[in-house]
Amino acid sequence: MTDSPARTYAERLATSSPLAGAALALGDLVQETHQRRAEIRVHSFDSTEDVRAAANRDELGDGDVFVVELEKVTGFLAVTILAAITVERGAVLHLNRPAHEYAGGEWIDSAVVAEREARNRGFLLRDESPAERINSMRRLANESAARVRTDPDPKNPEWQTALYRLTLAQSYLNEHDPVAAEVMAAESRRIREDLARIDATHRSPNHWHLAVRPQD
Known part of the structure; x- marks a missing residue:
């Protein structure tokens, strides 16, 4: 049987080699992860009190990331919890476990984006060694x-x-x-x-x- 001309070289290679198939699947997973994280919204606020007010007005969605430059706080909204991933937290909360592990890792994409925003600004991260x-x-x-x-x-x-x-x-x-x-x-x-x-x-x-x- 000949391969369909519509299939890419990578796809044909993946069907002939388990290792190549695993590499292709990993590449797809990495691309999907980057795409999910690129779509996470990042909001800037003057204070953590403003973050709370915006959440009360439903202006933050699940997984949205917030940045408060003046208080050196970044974090994300997890359902009803405004979770700071920085050492400083202002008027929001710290989680009871590392952000990557919270709720079985459900919020890991938001945590990664929040950490990136914090590192870009020199904020200290709570879970860093x-x-x-x-x-x-x-x-x-x-x-x-x-x-x-x-x-x-x-x-x-x-x-x-x-x-x-x-x-x-x-x-x-x-x-x-x-x-x-x-x-x-x-x-x-x-x-x-x-x-x-x-x-x-x-x-x-x-x-x-x-x-x-x-x-x-």
């Missing part, structure tokens, strides 16, 4: 430093956010990871020198002379 926290802060510091070095513009809100997160990560590493802190301190010195040069350029009379269009 000290080593995991250090790795998260190293990653945040490296990513933020790369953004700060790229097209430095102190007036750009995105650039300001990257600088704030770099400072936050460095502060944590200064206390918990001296080796990484030393590397980041050197990076910070280079960034300050770059900013000083930018500032000096903008203050230079020659700069302003060149920036002004001659009158006809």
Whole structure:
């Protein structure tokens, strides 16, 4: 029997090899997981009290993720529970077990998305080990430093956010990871020198002379 021309090469290979079939199934599972997590809504609030008010108004759905920048809180709604996955929780609750395990893992996708939002902002996660926290802060510091070095513009809100997160990560590493802190301190010195040069350029009379269009 010949294979149907409509079947892909991967599908034909999967039927001829159990290992290839397992690999194809795993790839499909990973893709489905990414898709589910991409569809989870993320809401930003000024306070955890605002999160509670929004939940009471049914503005949050099951599994939706919330972020409260000022209180360093992220979490998700699990039916009627506003669950914080960060060390800080504000006016919402901590779960009685790790978020990945809660309700038999039913909310693991929301937990993963909430953790990603927290790590991107330098919030400490409640269920992380000290080593995991250090790795998260190293990653945040490296990513933020790369953004700060790229097209430095102190007036750009995105650039300001990257600088704030770099400072936050460095502060944590200064206390918990001296080796990484030393590397980041050197990076910070280079960034300050770059900013000083930018500032000096903008203050230079020659700069302003060149920036002004001659009158006809």
